[in-house]
Amino acid sequence: MAAADSFDQDIVFAQDLIKCTLCSNSVELYCKPCGLNICGGCAGRHMLSTPEKKHDIVKYDKKYLTSPKPSCPSHEDQICELFCEKCNIAVCAKCISSKAHYNHSIVEISVVFKQKVNFIIQETKSLEEKIAPEYEKIPKDLDGKVKALINSNTLLKKEITSYGEELQKQIKETVNKYVDQIETMEKQDIADLRNSISRFQNITGEVNHAIQQNKEVLKANDVQIFDYQSVIKKFQKVPPRINVTPPCFKPSLDKGKLFENIGMLSVSTKKQEDEYLIQLTDSSGAVLPMARSYFRELLPRPMIIATVECNYKELYKISCVSKEEAWISGNDKTMTRFNKAGSVLEVMKTKSGRSTNGIAVTKTGNLLYADCYGRKIEMVKKGKVKSIIKTEWKPTEVSCTPTGDILVSLWNDKPMDNKLLKVQKYSGDSFELKQEIQFDENDKSLFRCAGDHTALVTAENRNGDICIADWNAGSLLILDKSGKLKTTYTGFQGKVFDPRYVATDSHGHILVSDYDSNCVHILNESGHLVSLIEYLRKPEGIDVDDDNNLWLVEREGKLKIIKYME
Numbered sequence: 001m002a003a004a005d006s007f008d009q010d011i012v013f014a015q016d017l018i019k020c021t022l023c024s025n026s027v028e029l030y031c032k033p034c035g036l037n038i039c040g041g042c043a044g045r046h047m048l049s050t051p052e053k054k055h056d057i058v059k060y061d062k063k064y065l066t067s068p069k070p071s072c073p074s075h076e077d078q079i080c081e082l083f084c085e086k087c088n089i090a091v092c093a094k095c096i097s098s099k100a101h102y103n104h105s106i107v108e109i110s111v112v113f114k115q116k117v118n119f120i121i122q123e124t125k126s127l128e129e130k131i132a133p134e135y136e137k138i139p140k141d142l143d144g145k146v147k148a149l150i151n152s153n154t155l156l157k158k159e160i161t162s163y164g165e166e167l168q169k170q171i172k173e174t175v176n177k178y179v180d181q182i183e184t185m186e187k188q189d190i191a192d193l194r195n196s197i198s199r200f201q202n203i204t205g206e207v208n209h210a211i212q213q214n215k216e217v218l219k220a221n222d223v224q225i226f227d228y229q230s231v232i233k234k235f236q237k238v239p240p241r242i243n244v245t246p247p248c249f250k251p252s253l254d255k256g257k258l259f260e261n262i263g264m265l266s267v268s269t270k271k272q273e274d275e276y277l278i279q280l281t282d283s284s285g286a287v288l289p290m291a292r293s294y295f296r297e298l299l300p301r302p303m304i305i306a307t308v309e310c311n312y313k314e315l316y317k318i319s320c321v322s323k324e325e326a327w328i329s330g331n332d333k334t335m336t337r338f339n340k341a342g343s344v345l346e347v348m349k350t351k352s353g354r355s356t357n358g359i360a361v362t363k364t365g366n367l368l369y370a371d372c373y374g375r376k377i378e379m380v381k382k383g384k385v386k387s388i389i390k391t392e393w394k395p396t397e398v399s400c401t402p403t404g405d406i407l408v409s410l411w412n413d414k415p416m417d418n419k420l421l422k423v424q425k426y427s428g429d430s431f432e433l434k435q436e437i438q439f440d441e442n443d444k445s446l447f448r449c450a451g452d453h454t455a456l457v458t459a460e461n462r463n464g465d466i467c468i469a470d471w472n473a474g475s476l477l478i479l480d481k482s483g484k485l486k487t488t489y490t491g492f493q494g495k496v497f498d499p500r501y502v503a504t505d506s507h508g509h510i511l512v513s514d515y516d517s518n519c520v521h522i523l524n525e526s527g528h529l530v531s532l533i534e535y536l537r538k539p540e541g542i543d544v545d546d547d548n549n550l551w552l553v554e555r556e557g558k559l560k561i562i563k564y565m566e
Helices: 004-017 040-049 060-065 093-097 109-166 169-220 223-227 232-236
Strands: 029-031 036-038 057-059 082-084 089-091 106-108 242-245 269-272 298-309 315-320 325-330 334-339 344-349 359-361 367-371 376-381 384-390 394-400 406-411 421-426 433-437 456-460 466-470 475-479 485-489 499-504 510-514 519-523 529-533 539-544 549-554 558-565
Touching: 029 040, 029 060, 036 040, 040 057, 057 060, 082 093, 082 109, 106 109, 109 169, 109 223, 109 232, 109 242, 169 223, 169 232, 169 242, 298 529, 315 359, 315 549, 315 558, 325 359, 325 549, 359 394, 367 394, 376 394, 394 456, 406 456, 421 456, 456 499, 466 499, 475 499, 475 510, 510 539, 519 539, 529 558
Parallel strands: 315 539, 499 539
Antiparallel strands: 029 036, 029 057, 082 089, 082 106, 242 269, 298 558, 315 325, 325 334, 334 344, 359 367, 367 376, 376 384, 394 406, 406 421, 421 433, 456 466, 466 475, 475 485, 499 510, 510 519, 519 529, 539 549, 549 558
């Protein structure tokens, strides 16, 4: 990414973007305790406004020299001073000593913060200087076409009318027919052009909104910079626009065949212009630098890189062992380990002889499965089955967290207790209960208990958030590590959302399979939709491997591996 000197140049750009908090002058200074951007003229007034407070005013270009240090999601008492480039996550000293990031590339968090600030500044600059102007000129160009079309058609109508008036009265009706045809085409053409204008004006507004949001992120200068998701490619490819060629008229009079010989009116033609990329270059013509590996972006069109036919009539769950193989389970008593080439590597039968409600693979590669009717979680280690957790309620799903803990979804089949659904977290080492999630701050159930389903599907994100697919509610809940609800995702554009299974990747994306809509929703850490993987067929279980490829099973017996990131 950018070196130290280029970072300073970008800070100069940032000063142009940001104004003094107290007036409209350009920012020169920064008060660290107050978090205010101020100019030289307002510095004294700011310090006198709160004389009891200790102010630390530095030059604005020193603002970014100290990066924020987030709390560790895995160790509450620790501050993250390092960053794992492979896992794309901030880590603390305890994370390193736990060997969870053994042999990973570790850098100081200040280095990553500086690179991300540089990237946001450069992207904002590209949006403002390259993207926004390109979109702003398109509506103006289309508006010119509207005026030209109106002028051209006005002249054409006058020409045809004049020509018709010179003929006998018997051709008047024919002339009027042509005029009517032109009017009809004109209305449609103008409507099409105005729709195109509106579309590009909307995109222009989105670009300007993205610029404003980036400025606000830079202004805040806090941990939300780590959540930043690039939007440059969304706008870099300009959609096709419409182009209308006005109709023309060729007079050709034959008294025997008035309508045919009075002339020929061609229809207006519309040409969809090809989409194109806005070239992002600097003043010297050099292509602007893109982000480093941990700024990997989602592919515009995900690719299916492997399809495996599995020997199940119905498939439900999948859990990756590595980037080469995964366990799957379905509507019978077996669990099968497949590799990406489609070879069966191992088959295990449940101890109970029933189908399992959920499977997961631990960090050490052992298989876990939920025995609902036996009320226990079983572990398969070296071909032997051992009960590791016994539950009072019926376990319906199980998943493993990035730190090695175990999340278990539970169902109480005694409605009179009024405690029907909950999630428990167990230690991955001692298998002891660490946390129980069932009620919100008002002592009301977080989950919808009324409905046909008894399962809550869980996954923990890299920041410690717990993501839960509530089948009955048709929603995805995102809770912080304490179990407090942060946000709820219920789909998009008013479509029915049928969430089945949930997974997370090393970049903090949350992936949710949507059975009814035959797609997978990709959300960012905040729970906002950023992309869709479409054209699937009854998607059920999903998981993400170490290369951030999506492993997905479809109800009718297929396993698909999908590349969705660059």
